[in-house]
Amino acid sequence: MEQNTKETEQRYEGLDVVCERPSTLVDARMHYCPGCGHGVAHRLVMEAVEELGIQEKTIGVAPVGCSVFAYHYMNVDMLEAAHGRATAVATGIKRCMPDRYVFTYQGDGDLAAIGTAETLHSVNRGEHFLIIFINNAIYGMTGGQMAPTTLFNQKTSTSPYGRQLEFNGNPLKITELLAMLPGSFYVTRQAVNTPLNVRRAKKALINGFKWQALKKGTCFVEIVSNCPTNWGMKPVESIKWLEENMLPFFPLGDIKVPSKEDIENA
Amino acid sequence: MGELRLMKGNEALAEAAIRAGMDAYFGYPITPQSEVLEYLTREAYNRTQCTILQAESEIAAINMVYGASGVGARVLTTSSSPGISLMQEGLSYIAGAELPCLLVNINRGGPGLGTIQPSQGDYFQAVKGGGHGDYHLIVLAPATVQEMADFVLDGWELAEKYRNPVLILADGALGQMMEKVELRDQQTRGIRPVPPWATVGKSNDRERNVITSLFIKPEEMEEVNLRLQAKYREVEKNEVRVEEINTEDAEFVLVAYGLSARISRKVMEMLQQDGIKVGLIRPITLWPYPYAAIAAAAEHAKGFFVLELNAGQMVQDVRLGVNGRCRVEQYGRMGGIIPSPEEVAEIARKMYSTL
Numbered sequence: 185m186e187q188n189t190k191e192t193e194q195r196y197e198g199l200d201v202v203c204e205r206p207s208t209l210v211d212a213r214m215h216y217c218p219g220c221g222h223g224v225a226h227r228l229v230m231e232a233v234e235e236l237g238i239q240e241k242t243i244g245v246a247p248v249g250c251s252v253f254a255y256h257y258m259n260v261d262m263l264e265a266a267h268g269r270a271t272a273v274a275t276g277i278k279r280c281m282p283d284r285y286v287f288t289y290q291g292d293g294d295l296a297a298i299g300t301a302e303t304l305h306s307v308n309r310g311e312h313f314l315i316i317f318i319n320n321a322i323y324g325m326t327g328g329q330m331a332p333t334t335l336f337n338q339k340t341s342t343s344p345y346g347r348q349l350e351f352n353g354n355p356l357k358i359t360e361l362l363a364m365l366p367g368s369f370y371v372t373r374q375a376v377n378t379p380l381n382v383r384r385a386k387k388a389l390i391n392g393f394k395w396q397a398l399k400k401g402t403c404f405v406e407i408v409s410n411c412p413t414n415w416g417m418k419p420v421e422s423i424k425w426l427e428e429n430m431l432p433f434f435p436l437g438d439i440k441v442p443s444k445e446d447i448e449n450a
Numbered sequence: 451m452g453e454l455r456l457m458k459g460n461e462a463l464a465e466a467a468i469r470a471g472m473d474a475y476f477g478y479p480i481t482p483q484s485e486v487l488e489y490l491t492r493e494a495y496n497r498t499q500c501t502i503l504q505a506e507s508e509i510a511a512i513n514m515v516y517g518a519s520g521v522g523a524r525v526l527t528t529s530s531s532p533g534i535s536l537m538q539e540g541l542s543y544i545a546g547a548e549l550p551c552l553l554v555n556i557n558r559g560g561p562g563l564g565t566i567q568p569s570q571g572d573y574f575q576a577v578k579g580g581g582h583g584d585y586h587l588i589v590l591a592p593a594t595v596q597e598m599a600d601f602v603l604d605g606w607e608l609a610e611k612y613r614n615p616v617l618i619l620a621d622g623a624l625g626q627m628m629e630k631v632e633l634r635d636q637q638t639r640g641i642r643p644v645p646p647w648a649t650v651g652k653s654n655d656r657e658r659n660v661i662t663s664l665f666i667k668p669e670e671m672e673e674v675n676l677r678l679q680a681k682y683r684e685v686e687k688n689e690v691r692v693e694e695i696n697t698e699d700a701e702f703v704l705v706a707y708g709l710s711a712r713i714s715r716k717v718m719e720m721l722q723q724d725g726i727k728v729g730l731i732r733p734i735t736l737w738p739y740p741y742a743a744i745a746a747a748a749e750h751a752k753g754f755f756v757l758e759l760n761a762g763q764m765v766q767d768v769r770l771g772v773n774g775r776c777r778v779e780q781y782g783r784m785g786g787i788i789p790s791p792e793e794v795a796e797i798a799r800k801m802y803s804t805l
Contacts, residue, residue: 240653241651243649243650246662252664253664255658255660255662259652261650262649262658262659262660262661264662264663264664265513265517269513269516269540272509272510273517275510275514276513276514276516276517276520276523276525277517277518278517279501279503279514279518280473280474280517280523284651301506301507301509302506302509305505305510
């Protein structure tokens with residue numbers, strides 16, 4: 185780690201630094217596959233924490249899945265939850281420390297399959313924390329099995345002929361479902377496939393953190409992401425596949441936005 | 451002398467939790483322990499402004515406990531057998547992450563949905579693991595409403611001392627029966643220092659804290675396990691609790707915990723009237739188990755008689771303690787049946803006559 189920093193310093197000697205790693209992100213080589221969206225998403229979450237100046241008051245909950253080691257990279261106090269239970273853990277934290285900024289970072293299997301009950305009830309109670317949902321329509325860590333958000337006809341190691349309604353049921357649009365609950369305050373779907381979308385996703389994350397303090401309900405930011413390794417594609421191909429297949433089914437944009445009064449009166 | 455009250459076991463436990471400075475409680479209704487949740491939702495927040503939340507399931511409740519304990523809260527959950535089964539995943543994580551917390555099992559009859567009547571059928575689950583991996587809960591077994599109250603603060607102090615989950619294993623009868631109880635004074639909340647490992651937000655003067663039970667490298671995972679095992683040996687050395695009555699020169703030794711110990715005490719008195727030199731060992735900690743007390747009594751006893759409200763679970767630990775030195779037999783009733791002292795005395799006399 186120390187060596188990395190030295191290398192960086194040497195490389196940029198005599199030049200002005202105009203963009204650097206946020207102080208809230210640990211200077212470590214990530215374990216994610218080349219082209220995976222997790223790295224960008226991690227950075228955005230930590231940029232939001234840095235820009236809001238809330239590092240000392242932020243507590244994160246990591247999931248089980250590819251991002252199980254999120255605490256290796258995010259330079260904030262963190263807890264590793266059991267598979268699917270991150271929002272229950274976050275409830276325990278936030279109820280005991282209501283002035284902290286609490287977030288969970290969860291994948292589709294964690295949040296929308298095994299943890300559906302915890303997710304739904306936390307949002308329905310209107311817990312005052314931020315849920316970050318990385319949806320890449322596949323189980324990455326365990327080797328590419330079908331996820332609750334796997335698309336029709338999408339091939340995975342447990343839907344080898346493509347997802348079929350008859351055998352596998354429907355892909356779950358949990359974000360739309362959560363937006364219907366009175367406890368959700370801000371629900372949005374973002375992506376990190378283009379520079380513009382990366383900037384939009386960051387804005388959403390900043391709002392998600394900031395609006396916790398209003399104590400009006402749960403903030404929920406879905407990030408549609410890619411999984412080149414388990415989709416069996418090169419990174420660039422996976423971005424194209426995401427745009428052509430994921431985004432039509434999971435359209436980007438705000439699904440539930442607080443009113444001006446909500447924000448101003450708080 | 452503290453305040454005296456006539457209370458149900460479940461209510462005494464809840465009242466003791468408030469007075470012990472509980473910061474948070476997460477629970478889910480299940481008979482025969484629902485009075486704890488009801489009592490706390492009625493009383494606790496109004497008096498100490500602690501966190502009280504009815505979770506959507508026992509699975510959620512135990513994970514809320516994980517989060518609350520992670521930020522240094524003195525936290526409690528209570529349930530009964532089927533609910534405790536649902537909590538086993540979370541308990542394994544809590545033990546692995548070395549988080550202190552207190553949980554209570556008001557044991558009812560099983561397996562499956564079973565019955566709402568008292569049982570000691572969860573002994574194995576409580577003391578031999580329950581969840582996955584090599585871990586132990588510290589298990590306290592009250593036999594009176596007084597102990598239902600006393601073991602709450604004792605339990606938290608043990609949990610905090612060893613960074614380990616502590617279980618109070620009682621049964622439906624102890625939860626429901628009313629007895630006189632002397633309550634400890636109210637402790638002020640929020641005066642305990644924040645533990646250095648707690649994930650309360652990373653201040654600039656320290657590295658980030660991480661609470662996890664994941665150690666993917668075998669060498670690291672083994673090291674964690676060795677550290678846990680060393681801790682368990684320390685607990686075994688320091689924290690065994692046992693009540694012994696007339697065991698010094700007993701020829702016949704009764705062994706029972708909780709409700710069964712109350713019945714066994716009566717049985718002991720009946721057998722004494724028959725002229726039998728009989729004693730009683732009542733394990734108070736079920737883990738760590740009082741093997742030494744069993745072994746010492748086995749030096750001079752001719753036989754051990756174990757009473758349980760199950761098919762024969764603790765008797766295995768008695769046999770480990772006796773280690774073949776004399777005969778060990780067990781009598782148990784299941785399904786929520788509580789045997790009378792007369793019924794048990796009859797069986798015990800028969801065994802004694804064949805020694």
